[in-house]
Amino acid sequence: MEENTAYSNLPEQNSLIKRDSGWRILKKLCRNKSVIVGAVLIFIIIFIAIFAPVLAPNDPYETNAVLAKKGPDKAYPFGCDEVGRCVLSRMIYGARVTIPYSVLALLIAVVIGLFFGLISGYYSFLDNSIMRLMDVLMAFPGMLLAIAIIATLGQGLINVTIAVGLGTMPAYARLIRGAVLSLKKMPYVEASISAGASDFRIIIRHILPNCVPTIIVYSMLEMAWIIMSISTLSFLGIGVTPPIPEWGALISSGKNFIMSAPHISGFPVIFILVTVTGFNLLGDGLRDVLDPRL
Numbered sequence: 001m002e003e004n005t006a007y008s009n010l011p012e013q014n015s016l017i018k019r020d021s022g023w024r025i026l027k028k029l030c031r032n033k034s035v036i037v038g039a040v041l042i043f044i045i046i047f048i049a050i051f052a053p054v055l056a057p058n059d060p061y062e063t064n065a066v067l068a069k070k071g072p073d074k075a076y077p078f079g080c081d082e083v084g085r086c087v088l089s090r091m092i093y094g095a096r097v098t099i100p101y102s103v104l105a106l107l108i109a110v111v112i113g114l115f116f117g118l119i120s121g122y123y124s125f126l127d128n129s130i131m132r133l134m135d136v137l138m139a140f141p142g143m144l145l146a147i148a149i150i151a152t153l154g155q156g157l158i159n160v161t162i163a164v165g166l167g168t169m170p171a172y173a174r175l176i177r178g179a180v181l182s183l184k185k186m187p188y189v190e191a192s193i194s195a196g197a198s199d200f201r202i203i204i205r206h207i208l209p210n211c212v213p214t215i216i217v218y219s220m221l222e223m224a225w226i227i228m229s230i231s232t233l234s235f236l237g238i239g240v241t242p243p244i245p246e247w248g249a250l251i252s253s254g255k256n257f258i259m260s261a262p263h264i265s266g267f268p269v270i271f272i273l274v275t276v277t278g279f280n281l282l283g284d285g286l287r288d289v290l291d292p293r294l
Contacts, residue, residue, distance in 0.1 A: 113172025
């Protein structure tokens, strides 16, 4: 009777262990300065993007030739651009363009890369062919690969998002494939295989959940590169179409006035710097907490 009682309490004990483990991780996250600073910066940027209509002091599309290249003042805290539009308002609305499309590009990279990484790592007979394809894609610099994809799909913000996502995808595929190869050797996976569990069940129940921390950490670090890539492509003129406000396009519009009106390009650069720094700090902090090797 005592033995049966002990076994009946195992699920409850396991749930308590999981809750305790989750609480310890949360406390470590709260004590990590990189996580706190990065999360605060990202929260501020997301808050600005959500409440842009409330926070923007002026209409981001309203032009006024009299105010062209006007410096910062009380009415226009960050000054006006080359056609008299409020730089601060356009930067605030630009967060509504840059951040959501960067997240979409990240999702494209994660979903496709996760699929190829899982099947490549789990099915040995597919590993060589899939990884050689990933090697070919990774042989090209990410930005060059994105430009090549845009040349095929055409210009536009959606195509830029797809191109950046596909350019980032091979790194995810290789990362997940490496994690799957190590997880396949774990006793609980081998026990599930011996018990006759289906491949789909093993991948979804045992392998995929253990890949989530790796995906989260890498995604925070990769998000910084994606934001930079989308802004760079918009700076080159193959992203958004004017007059849509986007941080890279805002920098491009002011590049010819960098000496006479540095505020046109300078403030969008600062916005990108703060956002990228936030994701890098958050990614570094999450890696320190979630990586068991550290």
